[in-house]
Amino acid sequence: xxxxxxxxxxxxxxxxxxxxxxxxxxxxxxxxxxxxxxxxxxxxxxxxxxxxxxxxxxxxxxxxxxxxxxxxxxxxxxxxxxxxxxxxxxxxxxxxxxxxxxxxxxxxxxxxxxxxxxxxxxxxxxxxxxxxxxxxxxxxxxxxxxxxxxxxxxxxxxxxxxxxxxxxxxxxxxxxxxxxxxxxxxxxxxxxxxxxxxxxxxxxxxxxxxxxxxxxxxxxxxxxxxxxxxxxxxxxxxxxxxxxxxxxxxxxxxxxxxxxxxxxxxxxxxxxxxxxxxxxxxxxxxxxxxxxxxxxxxxxxxxxxxxxxxxxxxxxxxxxxxxxxxxxxxxxxxxxxxxxxxxxxxxxxxxxxxxxxxx
Ligand code: PLP
Numbered sequence: 001x002x003x004x005x006x007x008x009x010x011x012x013x014x015x016x017x018x019x020x021x022x023x024x025x026x027x028x029x030x031x032x033x034x035x036x037x038x039x040x041x042x043x044x045x046x047x048x049x050x051x052x053x054x055x056x057x058x059x060x061x062x063x064x065x066x067x068x069x070x071x072x073x074x075x076x077x078x079x080x081x082x083x084x085x086x087x088x089x090x091x092x093x094x095x096x097x098x099x100x101x102x103x104x105x106x107x108x109x110x111x112x113x114x115x116x117x118x119x120x121x122x123x124x125x126x127x128x129x130x131x132x133x134x135x136x137x138x139x140x141x142x143x144x145x146x147x148x149x150x151x152x153x154x155x156x157x158x159x160x161x162x163x164x165x166x167x168x169x170x171x172x173x174x175x176x177x178x179x180x181x182x183x184x185x186x187x188x189x190x191x192x193x194x195x196x197x198x199x200x201x202x203x204x205x206x207x208x209x210x211x212x213x214x215x216x217x218x219x220x221x222x223x224x225x226x227x228x229x230x231x232x233x234x235x236x237x238x239x240x241x242x243x244x245x246x247x248x249x250x251x252x253x254x255x256x257x258x259x260x261x262x263x264x265x266x267x268x269x270x271x272x273x274x275x276x277x278x279x280x281x282x283x284x285x286x287x288x289x290x291x292x293x294x295x296x297x298x299x300x301x302x303x304x305x306x307x308x309x310x311x312x313x314x315x316x317x318x319x320x321x322x323x324x325x326x327x328x329x330x331x332x333x334x335x336x337x338x339x340x341x342x343x344x345x346x347x348x349x350x351x352x353x354x355x356x357x358x359x
Contacts, residue, residue, distance in 0.1 A: 007128045014321070017310075021319035028348045029319040030283075033155065033299065033337045035218045037275060039257075040268035043217070046260035050253040064249040067240065068093025068226070072255045075262040076226050084198035090230050092243060093258075095223040095250050097185055097212045102126045103246045104181070104208070104227070107238065111146035118326035118333070120155045120183070136327065139165075140172035148173055150197075151183040153190050156326045156335040157302040158294015160193040166200045173206040179235065180207045188216040188273050190297040196228075204230035208239075215299070217261040217269045224250055224258040279345035280338035286349035290356050301336040305359070309334040316355045318348050 014032050021029050053059035067073070073088035080086050094100040101122070109130045115123050117136035127134050135141065150169060152161040173180040182197035194200070197207045212225035219225075229236045250258075261269050280295040291304035302323070305312070310322035313334060321337075323330030336352075338345065 004129050004131050008125055017319075017321055017325065020310075021314070024314060024319075027314060027317050027319045028340065028344050028351070030336050030338070030340060030344075030348055031319045031321045033215070033339055034220050035215065035272075035276075035339050036341060037218060037272045039218050039222075040261070040265040040272075042265045042268070043257050043260045046265075047253050047257040050256035054252065061252045064093075064252055064255065066244040066247075066249055067091070068249065069252070069255050069259075072226075072259045072262075075259040076228075079262045079266075080196065080198075080228075084196050084228075086198070086228060087231065090228055090236065092227045092229065092239060093250050093255060094210075094212075094225040094227055095247075096214055096219075096225045097183060097210045098122055099247075100210055100225060100227055101181070101183075102129070103243070104210075104239070105130045105132070106246070107235070107242065108132065108147050108179070112144070114141070114145045114148040114178075116150060116154065117328075118156055118323060118330035119149075120151060121325060123149050123151075124327075136329075140168055144176035145178050147179050147181065149181045149183065151185070152194070153186040153294075153298035153300075155186065155298075156300055156321070156323065156330065156333075158296075158298035158300035159302075160190050160297040163194055163200060166194060166197060167202075170197070170200050170202045170206060174202055178206065182207055182209045184209055184211040185215055186298055186300075187211060188270075189277060189299060193297050198228065198230070204232040206233065208233070208235060213258050213261060216273070217258070218272060219258065219261070222254055222257060224254050275342070276338050279340060279342065282342075282345045282349045283336060283338055283352060286352040287356060295338070299338045301338070302333055303336055304333050305355075306332050313352075313355060316351045316358075318351050318355070 017031050021027055072093055073091045076091050077086050077088055105126050111132050113127050113132045114135050114137050187195040197203045197209050209228040213219035229239050276299050283301055284295045293302050295301040313320050320334040323333030
């Protein structure tokens with residue numbers, strides 16, 4: 001039997017890049033976008049308290065409610081306050097965007113899908129596995145689609161979409177009855193810009209926002225996120241029904257930790273984001289004069305350095321992600337991320353300065 005699997009690239013981008021970087025000594029690894037700072041103590045304590053509750057017959061819990069515990073749904077609702085007014089039955093707790101997206105795409109098998117270019121490779125692979133027809137567009141096309149996936153702040157370019165650009169996409173999706181998946185994984189970096197698609201008029205009817213505590217709160221290892229589908233969207237009851245047959249939710253302990261991160265520990269969570277943003281500022285300064293974007297509302301800097309940039313930067317002791325891994329449009333670029341310790345950002349900055357001077 002032929003499988004869609006046969007159409008996947010041999011290895012997932014980040015696995016290949018990681019192997020090449022680990023082969024070299026004295027390289028500062030700014031490739032894979034994984035967080036480095038530990039969780040706030042209060043978040044870990046919330047997890048410890050929750051774990052102890054499970055040891056007592058009165059507070060033991062089994063399967064969690066399929067859309068999440070009320071306390072976390074309320075915390076997410078509060079997190080959006082001032083940006084978008086949500087009801088708790090418009091929020092679905094998930095174990096992160098990657099798996100949620102893959103499950104959600106089961107509703108769109110054989111669909112026509114629009115993806116940005118360059119783009120996060122997981123979107124491409126998830127759609128290949130559903131047998132979907134992918135079209136790469138940076139603005140709404142003339143022809144119709146079933147699904148559009150947007151990411152802002154974007155991985156890999158670090159760009160933030162403007163309200164006008166998002167309005168255009170919302171208008172397009174409504175005109176052809178398409179669903180817009182808005183990946184808000186990096187929203188916490190975009191203070192001062194649009195962070196939620198629900199800040200745009202008309203989005204409640206057509207958009208599905210997927211967000212995650214991975215980058216917002218350092219939960220890449222813990223695994224917790226949420227999806228927002230407003231009640232004006234026909235997919236709200238659909239997802240409630242379908243999700244319950246696909247997974248059994250996120251653990252009580254993790255949901256308690258996520259609640260703490262989005263409420264009482266929010267100032268510390270925000271301080272961690274500011275730390276990474278300062279790293280990005282140091283790296284951007286080092287790249288003064290180079291052709292680049294991102295790094296302001298995003299942990300990513302997208303640097304144009306011609307073909308072979310990955311190997312050349314490696315020879316300067318900086319590990320990055322080759323842009324071509326995000327599609328042909330990225331062939332002359334590399335992605336640099338700021339999820340590192342300050343000392344690494346400072347040293348990488350010196351090496352990047354030498355790299356820029358050498359060109
Ligand atoms: N979406 C984007 C754009 C990402 O860059 C990433 C991870 O790097 C994810 C989603 C994955 O998020 P999660 O950890 O919630 O699965």
